[in-house]
């Protein structure tokens with residue numbers, strides 16, 4: 001009796017209320033997120049093959065990890081992903097910055113431009129993949145047709161067949177699809193930017209470039225870091241666009257981490273191994289997120305909590 | 308030589324004209340203070356000189372160069388902004404040194420000048436903080452420091468002391484004065500604190516609604532206000548303004564009747580400037596309305612009348628006395644004060660040689676601009 005009332009009192013006490021109210025959400029998250037995570041972590045320590053369900057219980061210790069760390073193909077995909085990410089994010093930042101600065105300058109049609117800019121983001125990545133697959137196709141693609149029709153090139157350029165060109169084509173598709181994330185966030189930053197430090201800089205003797213370099217850019221960097229955090233997570237998981245455009249080919253020369261993982265997990269049915277790779281790639285994502293986030297936190301200090 | 312000259316300068320925002328064709332000649336190394344009520348166009352004028360606002364008409368010259376189309380950075384000015392305009396991502400030290408860095412001064416020189424400015428402004432402890440972590444008054448001092456580390460032709464100050472406490476304000480006022488003495492640059496200074504204006508200015512420019520009402524040395528605008536607006540704006544406590552009418556006093560000449568049957572003669576210097584029947588605003592500084600035996604100068608022409616003191620505010624060396632003539636409240640001053648009883652009736656002396664007469668209809672001083 002007294003124990004029951006005690007529990008009841010604790011449960012309905014004021015300090016407990018937030019926790020009690022959060023409990024259902026926490027339980028849901030545990031079921032939906034944590035359980036699969038733990039399950040996949042577990043399978044990465046087994047020799048689980050999709051075709052042989054009994055292997056789910058065959059523990060192999062760190063063998064999957066040891067194998068992928070010694071696997072040349074894995075490391076190639078790993079560093080290709082890192083390189084791809086670095087190139088794509090930097091180009092998106094530069095392009096997005098340019099677009100934001102231009103749109104910030106125009107006084108007429110600004111809203112319309114902002115909306116138009118969002119269009120690429122509305123397409124499914126698979127659709128974007130197909131769209132660029134047709135644009136870059138070496139026989140029927142409109143790009144080669146245009147180049148040849150205008151007499152700029154004689155022969156067809158093997159956009160999706162040559163390894164480097166294919167990587168470039170994929171990067172182009174990624175950039176086309178997501179530069180607007182940078183543009184929109186940086187534009188928001190430009191709108192939020194106080195005008196008077198710019199005036200002070202002019203009086204202090206800055207020309208347009210110096211004002212941009214010393215005043216505008218530092219102010220925009222927190223916004224850029226937010227976009228970079230979002231995009232680094234996205235690009236590190238790039239799959240749809242790559243898979244539709246090249247499928248990781250030719251001969252694995254556009255293979256990124258997640259196409260490799262999908263191939264290992266489903267085509268080769270090597271789920272245990274695939275999960276081990278996935279965990280390594282998660283560490284990569286966490287590393288990037290942490291890096292941009294610490295940059296963001298450092299940059300935020302001077303914003304006085306405005307962000 | 309850095310004169311600043313404005314001729315027929317107009318500023319319009321769309322249809323709205325906020326500065327109306329003003330003329331102003333500022334001499335080399337002169338300290339000019341712009342005063343006026345909020346919204347009268349002081350900041351706008353300053354920003355036009357700085358080149359931050361495009362001018363809608365007229366000409367601005369700095370030195371002998373017309374700067375109408377010149378970018379701020381080519382005008383060799385430095386400015387303290389009304390809202391500080393500090394660089395949020397730079398420490399106090401970097402804020403102070405930024406202009407010098409852009410001008411490519413050597414590192415050691417930047418450091419020296421920044422340290423020196425920080426010393427003057429008492430910013431020593433704050434050098435490595437970001438503006439977000441400063442109080443309003445501290446930010447204002449940084450803004451001030453950013454201007455004074457440089458050595459421009461013209462300093463533009465927009466209410467640089469408005470957020471400081473009384474003690475610091477007096478201290479900074481002195482520092483600004485010293486600075487001016489030392490560097491001898493031309494300074495244009497905006498404030499609506501008339502004490503600041505009086506103490507700092509070589510000349511004061513009084514503005515109202517985008518017009519310049521009067522330009523003169525502090526004593527000129529104090530002693531010879533051209534109209535009732537200037538009269539009420541300069542001086543503290545403000546000048547008493549009483550409504551009166553000119554009457555013919557027969558043998559005693561022209562006189563002015565005030566409420567409560569008080570009659571004062573028209574001062575000699577104004578005799579030919581007023582006519583019988585004219586409505587007159589009589590301006591009396593509290594300093595010139597003193598209880599008998601408690602005034603400064605009691606020679607000269609005086610008029611005496613009795614007033615009932617309703618409130619007294621002792622300030623130590625003097626006491627402000629509140630009374631009324633008709634329905635109008637008037638303030639007088641008592642030097643060498645003694646305690647005053649409630650509703651005590653005192654005989655006041657009015658120093659006639661310092662009474663100001665304004666035409667009631669136009670508000671203009673009947674003496675015009677003449678210094679007499």
Ligand SMILES: Nc1ncnc2c1ncn2[C@@H]1O[C@H](COP(=O)(O)OP(=O)(O)OP(=O)(O)O)[C@@H](O)[C@H]1O
Nearest residue numbers: 320323325344345346347348349350351352389499
């Ligand atoms: N961008 C603008 N658009 C329209 N009107 C403006 C603009 N900036 C200022 N004004 C108007 O111009 C007038 C003068 O403004 P200004 O800032 O020069 O006043 P001020 O004398 O500095 O006042 P304060 O003492 O309050 O600083 C004001 O009536 C203001 O409303």
Ligand SMILES: [Mg+2]
Nearest residue numbers: 349350351389
């Ligand atoms: Mg102002």
